[in-house]
Amino acid sequence: MSIAELxxxxxxxxRALLFGCMPAGFPTVEGSITAMRAMAEAxxxxxxxxxxxxxxxxxxxxxQRASDIALANGVRIADGLRIIETLAxxxxxxxxxxxxxxxxxxxxxxxxxxxxxxxxxxxxxxxxIPEEAGEWLAASDAYGLDRTFLVSPSxxxxxxxxTVAHCRxxxxxxxxxxxxxxRDQVAATAPALVKRVRAVTDLPVGVGIGVSTGAQARExxxxxxxxxxxSALIRxxxxxxxEASGLERLRAVSAELAEGVRAVxxx
Numbered sequence: 001m002s003i004a005e006l007x008x009x010x011x012x013x014x015r016a017l018l019f020g021c022m023p024a025g026f027p028t029v030e031g032s033i034t035a036m037r038a039m040a041e042a043x044x045x046x047x048x049x050x051x052x053x054x055x056x057x058x059x060x061x062x063x064q065r066a067s068d069i070a071l072a073n074g075v076r077i078a079d080g081l082r083i084i085e086t087l088a089x090x091x092x093x094x095x096x097x098x099x100x101x102x103x104x105x106x107x108x109x110x111x112x113x114x115x116x117x118x119x120x121x122x123x124x125x126x127x128x129i130p131e132e133a134g135e136w137l138a139a140s141d142a143y144g145l146d147r148t149f150l151v152s153p154s155x156x157x158x159x160x161x162x163t164v165a166h167c168r169x170x171x172x173x174x175x176x177x178x179x180x181x182x183r184d185q186v187a188a189t190a191p192a193l194v195k196r197v198r199a200v201t202d203l204p205v206g207v208g209i210g211v212s213t214g215a216q217a218r219e220x221x222x223x224x225x226x227x228x229x230x231s232a233l234i235r236x237x238x239x240x241x242x243e244a245s246g247l248e249r250l251r252a253v254s255a256e257l258a259e260g261v262r263a264v265x266x267x
Contacts, residue, residue, distance in 0.1 A: 016221035021230030025075030043258025088119025122146025217260030
């Protein structure tokens with residue numbers, strides 16, 4: 001099922017989708033596959049696989065630590081693609097997120113080809129704007145991949161319109177200015193930003209940065225089409241004394257978040 005079909009299904013059910021982020025290769029390649037499967041089994045609708053990068057300017061300390069562990073273990077794009085292929089073969093929907101430099105070094109057309117071949121649906125690119133992404137626009141068109149650019153509360157209406165015009169699949173709305181990380185409450189700017197995005201596009205809007213509890217997932221799911229969670233899930237493994245207890249905690253948090261988005265009553 002494509003991401004677009006998943007959004008349609010969730011809309012028919014009157015709820016948002018739950019995206020769960022996990023770095024490829026954390027804590028190991030096989031360990032990350034196990035973790036992502038556990039998330040999906042617990043109710044996460046879409047796995048957002050982050051390809052680790054040494055200078056993750058958008059990511060907070062939790063994701064940075066996990067990515068550093070993966071990189072120290074020698075994880076590369078090829079490993080990420082194998083993880084995507086493994087999950088896709090099991091019918092688990094996957095979107096990919098990475099910074100631009102790894103794609104540029106790998107080869108833009110080659111990356112698009114290999115991502116599509118692995119069963120990837122598209123790519124979130126947090127550090128590049130459409131005006132600088134001409135080769136990616138062409139490559140994603142050639143291989144039928146979604147492309148997701150970011151908008152933020154500081155984006156002007158003109159910038160939002162220009163950005164979403166080049167998106168396909170969904171739009172990523174960052175709820176605040178700053179790096180990723182779980183917070184006590186979701187930024188008050190998020191609903192207004194979603195409203196501004198919807199004024200210029202019919203694409204689904206996902207909200208990320210700050211969600212860590214089922215109650216927050218329910219709140220964001222009341223006005224967004226997708227709730228995107230990373231740090232709260234990754235911390236389950238980072239803080240655990242062993243793999244088994246980390247996976248148990250990961251399943252529990254995933255289930256709580258999934259219950260949150262499914263508890264929303266939308267018109």
